[in-house]
Amino acid sequence: MDLYEAILNRRSHRFYKPDLPPRVVLERIINAALWAPSGTNAQPWELTVMAGRYRDEFVQICSRSLTALMDYLRTQLEEKQQQLIARFFSNLGGAPVVIAVTLFKHPDPHINLANIQSGAALMQNLLLAAHAEGLGTCWMTGVKYVEKDILDYLGKPDRQLLAITPIGYSAKEPPVPPRKDREVRWLGFD
Ligand SMILES: Cc1cc2nc3c(=O)[nH]c(=O)nc-3n(C[C@H](O)[C@H](O)[C@H](O)COP(=O)(O)O)c2cc1C
Numbered sequence: 422m423d424l425y426e427a428i429l430n431r432r433s434h435r436f437y438k439p440d441l442p443p444r445v446v447l448e449r450i451i452n453a454a455l456w457a458p459s460g461t462n463a464q465p466w467e468l469t470v471m472a473g474r475y476r477d478e479f480v481q482i483c484s485r486s487l488t489a490l491m492d493y494l495r496t497q498l499e500e501k502q503q504q505l506i507a508r509f510f511s512n513l514g515g516a517p518v519v520i521a522v523t524l525f526k527h528p529d530p531h532i533n534l535a536n537i538q539s540g541a542a543l544m545q546n547l548l549l550a551a552h553a554e555g556l557g558t559c560w561m562t563g564v565k566y567v568e569k570d571i572l573d574y575l576g577k578p579d580r581q582l583l584a585i586t587p588i589g590y591s592a593k594e595p596p597v598p599p600r601k602d603r604e605v606r607w608l609g610f611d
Contacts, residue, residue: 422552422553427552428549431549432557432595432596432597433558433560433595434514434557434558434559434587434593435505435509435593435595436514436591436593437514437515437557437587437589437590437591437592438515438517438589438590438591438592439515439589440517440589441472441518441589442554442556442588442589446554447470447518447588449550449554450550450554450556450588451470451520451547453546453547453549453550454468454543454544454547454550455543456546457539457542457545457546458542459535459536459542459543460536461535463525463536463539465524465527465536465539465540466522466524466539466540466583467522467523467524468520468521468522469521470520471518471519471520471521472517472518476516476517476518476519479519479521479571479574480513480519482567482571482574483510483513483561483564483567483571483585484510484511484512485566485567485570486510486563486565486566487507487511489566490510490563491503491507494506506563510563513559513587514587514592515589516557516587516588517589518588518589519585519586519588520585520586520588521571521575521582521585522540522543522544522547522582522584522586523572523575523580523582523583524537524539524580524581524582524583525580525581526579526580533581536581537581537583541583544583544584544586547586548560551588556588556589556591557589557590557595558586558588559586560584560586561587562584564584564585568581568582571585
């Protein structure tokens with residue numbers, strides 16, 4: 422798949438078919454994610470790929486974030502969108518696999534920021550590679566409200582949670598949220 426096609430057409434998917442993607446496909450996607458750049462090449466990440474009962478238990482924990490999240494969403498979204506998100510968080514759209522990305526923590530805030538940015542690069546690689554493989558994803562940080570529970574479940578209480586993503590075959594064409602006309606300045610091009 423052409424890179425620009427992947428970047429422009431990747432979307433966040435919130436409805437999934439129950440079919441499990443082949444492990445070899447997931448491994449290709451994760452390998453592409455792991456080739457992301459990272460500050461000082463620290464590669465400060467760890468991935469947990471969950472299916473079956475692990476996925477079910479994990480989703481159950483993630484769904485607890487909804488209570489806290491709804492307070493914020495009420496200030497941001499229309500009623501209908503709030504309900505959509507609430508349904509999504511209750512079962513992650515029925516995705517058969519969930520990937521959690523955890524990061525090393527660093528006491529120096531600048532280095533920790535580099536760790537977080539490195540993790541974000543990995544996440545974007547993962548999403549684009551999944552799209553190229555015909556799989557849907559949805560980058561999620563809403564579950565950070567239950568970060569401690571998530572880290573305990575993963576057996577990584579000393580890490581920080583970057584984000585999670587469900588991954589699987591999409592069951593519904595997602596909307597294309599428009600992009601805002603943010604400033605892009607061009608200096609010295611006259
Ligand atoms: C850092 C980050 C956090 C996000 N967290 C959530 C989330 O918790 N729940 C959710 O449904 N979508 C989440 N999203 C997906 C965004 O809502 C989505 O990317 C945005 O609306 C643009 O839509 P698109 O990805 O289809 O282009 C997140 C995306 C990013 C980059």
